[in-house]
Structures are given as C-alpha cells and as structure tokens.
Amino acid sequence: MRPMKHTSPNLDPAWLEVEHNNRARVPEFQSHFDRWARDSAAARANGRSLLDVRYGHGEGETLDIFPAPRKAGKPPAPVLVFIHGGWWRSLDKADHSFIAPPFVQRGACVVLPNYALCPAVTVPQITLQMVQALAWVYRHIGAHGGDPQRITVVGHSAGGHLASMMLACDWSLVGDDLPLSLVKNALGMSGLYDLEPVMHTPSVQTSLHLTPADVSRASPARLPAPRLREGRGELSAVVGADESSEFLRHNRLIQQSWGTDVVPVCEGLKGLNHFSIVDALADPRQRLHKMVRSLLGI
Numbered sequence: 001m002r003p004m005k006h007t008s009p010n011l012d013p014a015w016l017e018v019e020h021n022n023r024a025r026v027p028e029f030q031s032h033f034d035r036w037a038r039d040s041a042a043a044r045a046n047g048r049s050l051l052d053v054r055y056g057h058g059e060g061e062t063l064d065i066f067p068a069p070r071k072a073g074k075p076p077a078p079v080l081v082f083i084h085g086g087w088w089r090s091l092d093k094a095d096h097s098f099i100a101p102p103f104v105q106r107g108a109c110v111v112l113p114n115y116a117l118c119p120a121v122t123v124p125q126i127t128l129q130m131v132q133a134l135a136w137v138y139r140h141i142g143a144h145g146g147d148p149q150r151i152t153v154v155g156h157s158a159g160g161h162l163a164s165m166m167l168a169c170d171w172s173l174v175g176d177d178l179p180l181s182l183v184k185n186a187l188g189m190s191g192l193y194d195l196e197p198v199m200h201t202p203s204v205q206t207s208l209h210l211t212p213a214d215v216s217r218a219s220p221a222r223l224p225a226p227r228l229r230e231g232r233g234e235l236s237a238v239v240g241a242d243e244s245s246e247f248l249r250h251n252r253l254i255q256q257s258w259g260t261d262v263v264p265v266c267e268g269l270k271g272l273n274h275f276s277i278v279d280a281l282a283d284p285r286q287r288l289h290k291m292v293r294s295l296l297g298i
Contacts, residue, residue, distance in 0.1 A: 009194065009196065009197050009246075009249070010197070010246075011196070011197060011200045012200075013200055013201065013202050016197055016200055016201040016246070017201060017202065017203060018244075019244040019245065019246035019247075020197075020198075020201050020203075020204060020244070020246065021203075022243075022244075022273075022274040022275070025243075025244060025273065025274065026273050026274060026275050026276075029275050032275040032276065032278070032279065033095070033275075035098075035279070036095050036096065036098055036278070037095060039097075039098035039282075040094060040095060040096060040097035040098045041097075042098075043066070043097040043098050043100055043101050044064075044094070044097050046101075048066070048067065048104075049064055049065060049066045049067075049097070049100070050064065050065040050067070050144070051064050052064065053065060055113065055132055055133045055136035055137075056129065056132050056133075056136075058116065058129070059116040059120065059121075060114045060115050060116035060117065060129070061114070061115070061116070061129060061132065061133070062093075062113075062114050063093065063111055063112060063113040063114065063133055063136070063137075064093055064094075064097065064111070064112045065109070065110075065111050065141075065144050066097075066100035066101070066104050066109070066110040066111075066112075067104075067109050067144045067145050067146070068104055068107050068108055068109045068145055068146070069104070069107075070145050074107075075147065076109075076142065076145055076146055076147035076150075077107055077108055077109040077145055077146050077147060077150075078107075078108050078109070078146075078147055078150040078151075078152065078296040078297055078298060079108070079109045079110075079111060079137065079141055079146040079147060079148070079150060079151045079152065080103050080108050080109070080110045080111070080152055080154060080292065080296055081110075081111045081112075081113065081133075081134065081137060081151060081152070081153045081154070082096060082099050082100075082110065082111070082112050082153075082154050082155065082156075082159070083113060083115075083130060083153065083154070083155035083156070083159035083160075083162045083163055084096050084112070084114075084155075084156060084158075084159050085155070085156040085157025085158045085159045085160070085190070086117075086157070086158060087118075087157070087158055087204055087207070087208070088117065088118045088123050088126055088158045088207075088208060089117050089118040089119070089204075089207040089208065090117065092114060093112040093113060093114045096112055096278070097112065098282055099112070099278075099281055099282045100112070101282075102282055102283070102284050102289065103292070103293070103296070103298070106293060106296075106298045107298050108296050108298055109141065109144060109145055109146035109147075111137055111141070111146075113129075113130065113133040115129045115130060115133075115162075116129065118207045118208050118209070119207050119208070119209055122208075122209065122210075122214060123195065123208060123210060123214055123218050124214055124217060124218045126162065127162060127165050127218055130162045130165070130166060131166070131169055131174055134151070134153070134166055134169075134182060134183065135171075135174055135175055135178060135182075137151060138151065138178060138182050139177070149184075150184055150296070150297070151182060151183055151184055152183075152184055152185045152186065152187070152233075152292070152295045152296050153166050153167070153183050153185075153186045153187075154186070154187045154188075154189065154281070154292055155186075155187075155188055155189065155191065156189040156190060156277070156278055156281075157189070157190045157191065157192065157274070158192060159189075159191075160188030160189050160190055160191025160192065160193075160237075161188070161191050161192045161193065161195075161220065163186045163187065163188050163191070163235075164186060164188050164191060164193060164220040164235055164254065165218070165220055166183050166186060167183050167186040167226050167232060167233060167235055168220060168223050168224075168225075168226050169182075169183070179231070180230045180231060180232060181230065181231030181232055181233070183232070183233055184233040184295075185233035185234055185235075185236070185295040186233060186234075186235045186236070187235070187236040187237075187238065187291065187292060187295060188235060188236070188237050188238070188251075188254070189238055189239070189277050189278070189281065189288070190238075190239050190240060190243060190247050190251075190274055190277055191220075191237065191239075191250060191251065191254065192247075192250055193219065193220045193221040193250050193253050193254040193257070194215075194219045194220075194221045194222065194250065194253060195210055195214065195215045195218060195219045196215050196219070197246065198210060199211075199212075199214075199215055220254060220257075220258075221253050221254055221256075221257040221258075222257075225257070225258035225259055225262045226258070226262055228261060228262060234261075234262060234263065234264055234265075235254065235258065235262060235263045236263070236264070236265035236267075236291060236295070237251050237254050237255055237263055237265060237266045237267070238251070238265065238266075238267050238268075238269055238277070238288060238291070239251040239267075239268050239269070239277070240268070240269055240271075240272035240273045240274055240276065240277045241268035241269055241270045241271065241272060242271065242272060242273040243268075243272075243273060243274050247274065248268060251266060251267075251268065252266060254266075265291070269287065269288060272288075
C-alpha cells in the first residue's frame, strides 16, 4: 500500500505560529502544569512505583513503572504506555505521573517512558527511542505483573504522534522475538500527524530542525496504514473541541489517511483544550478516561 497523496496544508509561517501557540490560546496553562506537578509528586510518593528504569543506554532512555496490585490467581494486568508531549523538546515523564493512579486502581500496569529532547536529537531519533522503549516493555513487563500481549499506547500532542508511529511500526524489523501485533491499540490525544506544517512553524522549527526527509519518514499520515489483518490494533484519534483549527485538522487527517477501519474513532471532545484534555485522561468521570479503560479492557 502506498501512502495517500495529500492536499497541501496552509504553510503560512505567521498563521502557523498562532495555530500552534497553545500557551497563548490557554492563558491559564501554568495552573495545569502546577497541578500536574503536585499530583505527580503525590503519585510517586506512595512508594509503589519503579522510577528511572533504563530501557537503553542513551540520554533520556528511562521509564517509570506503576505496577497493578498483585492478587493471587489473577491474570497479568493490561499495560498502558503513556508518552508525554511538549513539541518533542520539553516536559518529562515525571510531569505526568498523576495519570497512573486512576488506571492502576482499576487493575492496569502503567508505564511512562522518557526520551531525549530536541535539539540534541531529531524527531526520527526520538521515534526510534520509543520503539526501543516499547520493545523493552514487551520483553520485561511480565516481571512487573503486566501482560505483554495487552499493550495499549496513549500519547498527547507530540506523544500522540509517537503513539501512532508505534502502531505503524514493523516490529519484525526490530527483533525476531517481537510480534507485529505488539501494540494492541493506540490513542492519540491532540496528535500531530503531518510534520510539514510543523517544519514551517519558526518558533518550533528552531528546536526541531526538521528536514523534508524527516517529514516523509516520520509523518504518520504519509505512511501506509497499519494492516489490521496482521493483528495490529486500531487508533483512536481525539482532540479538544476548543483547540486550534490546525490541531482539529490533524485529528481528521489521520482518519482520512488511514481510513475508518484503522481509525474508527475521530472525535473532538467538547469543552476541552490542549491542556485540559490531559486532565480528562486522569479523571474517571470523563469520557476520555472511559475510552482508554475500554481499550485496556478494565
């Protein structure tokens, strides 16, 4: 299958600066960051997590594991891997520990990987780091009570891009012991699925240094759709309904590119912006949280 051809997006740098400036669109963004930091510190303080476990030897190649409570006679727990956002150049797994407790309480094992940040590395290099992290999870999560046959990947913003790339990965090229169906399901929150507009956003490109070759090989919407008949899972694409038109376009684009069989869910979540959508993931009352629980089967 060949990647589908796309109509050129709006590449006006001034317009893209406005569309991609989420902090300007959400003036109270710092209150979200402060709450994430406070709740994440509390999540790590309970002593039931394994922090900074190495999945590789390079910069940033560590992950945190929040194991599900072990009970005699219960099968291994489904695994939620959450990949943080930050334009591939900022934030950290430690900022997002707060996501784990609500899912752990329902019986999931939660893994939060880190990655090196641009400009020290490129977006394709970060993608390969996440491939390495997922391979580690498949090979080792059983020792922590997780089921390697039930891995769901969720990512926010740049992490949404990385989550979709994990679903598209040909795992047979990564290791002979890895199944093509390594990722059972994925969910992208406010994901970026075509890197060409990002390349034309000056304030972001200053850090990312994207090339046309990077755009071609690391844009999910320009890659062949994952083949469901190989046992690969579906992608759910969600975005805050209050986000910019460009983020809304990206959300539609991945369904248009991969098709409704592979991306059956393409939804703007009412009342949510680029930051509150992360809060919604950790809130058991929110539709987004329930969607992920459904993917995990808990």
